[in-house]
Amino acid sequence: MMQISTPFMPEKGVIRSIVPMAQDNYLFEFKTDTDRLAACKPGQFVELWVPGVGECPISVCSGRVTESIQLLVRRVGRVTNALFQMSEGDWAGLRGPYGHGFPVERYKGQNLCMVAGGLGIAPIRSLWQYVLDHRQDFGKVILIYGMRHSDEMLFREELKLLLQRGDIHVFLAADDATVCELPPFAMQVGRVTDMIRQAAIDHDFQVAICGPPVMYKYVIEELKAKHVTDQNIWLSLERQMKCGIGKCGHCFIGGRFTCQAGPVFQLADLKFVPELIECDNGGAQ
Amino acid sequence: MMDHCFVLAKDSFAEFFESLSKLGRVYAPVKVSDQSYSFRQVESHEQIAFEALRTILPPKKYFYPTQETILRYNDVQIEEHKPEIDFQILFGVHPCDLAGLGIMDTIFTAGPADSHYLNRRQSSLIVGLSCMPDKHCFCQSMGTDCPESGYDLFLTDIGDDYLLEVRTAAGVKAVDPIMPLLRAAGQDDESRYKAFWSNRAQAFTNGFKPDNLRSVMAMEWDNKIWDEMADRCLSCGNCTPVCPTCYCFDLVDIASLNGTSGERRREWDSCQFVGFAQVAADYNFRPGPVDRLKFWYRHKLHGFDDPFGFQTCVGCGRCTVSCPAGIDDIVSVVQALQATNQAKTKHDAN
Ligand SMILES: Cc1cc2nc3c(=O)[nH]c(=O)nc-3n(C[C@H](O)[C@H](O)[C@H](O)COP(=O)(O)OP(=O)(O)OC[C@H]3O[C@@H](n4cnc5c(N)ncnc54)[C@H](O)[C@@H]3O)c2cc1C
Ligand code: SF4
Ligand code: SF4
């Protein structure tokens, strides 16, 4: 009988460069032999494997994926610790791309606001890079990035360049800030919600959000105050993900596998899902 | 209906079994203790426990072992592990378990397909067998009490004979060598067959009606029953391996001592374990037993109606009999929820 092949086969990704970023975050660039990952869309993810240790889901961080892909990784536990011990020239495994990312085709011709909290900047970066590569296809573009402390800012240099461009409006906010070499208008003390209030967002904006689970509820409230509809709000959700392909059950919420139906969901599509603590819809059911 | 039906005299069962064993290893329920049965390899038809209802583990273990190697690696390459798969025959699978296999098939076939499960599944023959329910069986309530698919051959006990239904091409091939033992089913056989299934339909006694599961679960999501049960839950995870439709797993690395080679393995996992939905920064989406218990109930009762349109409980009663805390009694729990819900609705109406 014809046997089919495993869906769990990673391909080898050789580490081309490692750039230390703020705090415990490194930006890894991997080079692969195939162009399997070139299909990566903003907001999708890959399963990153450190042989002998394990796998974890990591968002595609670059808007242009060719034979090389950038991943921003925070050192938090077993797999990420092991990855941080690796050097340029070593290889790790990569499987993907998986899931539904941000619906860039749908955003075309419209105004777009991107909201990132903390490490949520990783998938949001793939989106802004994509948008700026196809800038003429989009209307007004706003980026709001919040963090706890200004020294946690990731992609500082790239953000400086964005601040100089006239075609994207960037708001940066930290709960707590020390003296910062960014222009004072750009870096403010406050939360992403304060920035949303300041930004010229109205009902005809599409909004893409990624951040810690607790952030979403407040962001959604603020967007509603600006009359942004549930159809135009897109959330990237984190869940434990072992397989990435709708088999292992770890990412199940409501009736769906987050790894396949998400990780990016339209808010309108998330009504009545229990344990969805990211928005108030959780409550009763 | 009797197109592909034959009559096999019970006296000829030994020869039927012999003929099956020529195709590959035969697995069937055997009695392993006073009260328990288990699917095991059998060499002779005398080992088969025809009276067995629920085996400790459902037959999923033959396609989806508790642990298996997925790939092997060393410092230069990664290689898929492709074990030799021998043809296997599962004998004595009851309707609930056939329905369970059907659900596992759906999950593992949905793209991208799971080769590890499907390669074994394709290399097997399933022979179903009729049964008479005990008090824990509620397949009838779940609509899985009659064999509808998932089998190649099915035997219904009609007294001194079996009525043998041949469902698939593999089934046709399997009965070919024993055709001389069989005779075409006639009218009398058909009436004995119908009598069996109608007697059996009346043998279910719990009267469980799984009506409005989705809305009952929604409206009773905060019912105190959940907290009372959760107080007794040991989070032991017994309810999941025994369930014919529980498919969750973990993927783990087993490194060799020299650190440069090893394998990646898949192991059964349970949504009842505390770390199942935990993510980095110690954030747990289902921190308490109550969160995990409700998740499991919801998943079994209507969790898959969005993507696949079916319930994932097939009413086999295994969780009920294997829960050490006695809280996986789906029938009683749902009946209690339905009762409070109805009382509320009545109250609101007044
Ligand atoms: C869609 C998605 C995109 C992500 N993108 C990024 C990213 O771009 N950069 C980044 O740094 N992090 C990202 N994460 C989070 C990252 O996957 C976790 O931080 C990572 O799993 C931690 O692995 P660890 O073994 O180092 O940590 P540990 O805390 O040691 O993990 C221990 C165990 O916890 C479990 N675990 C914890 N969190 C997760 C998780 N989210 N998924 C699966 N298992 C988990 C696993 O069982 C793991 O073995 C993303 C998560 C998701 C779901
Ligand atoms: S649950 Fe139904 S099919 Fe399963 S053993 Fe009981 S009666 Fe047979
Ligand atoms: S939930 Fe319980 S009764 Fe239902 S199929 Fe699973 S083990 Fe059987």
Ligand code: FES
């Ligand atoms: S990550 Fe395994 S089912 Fe989604």
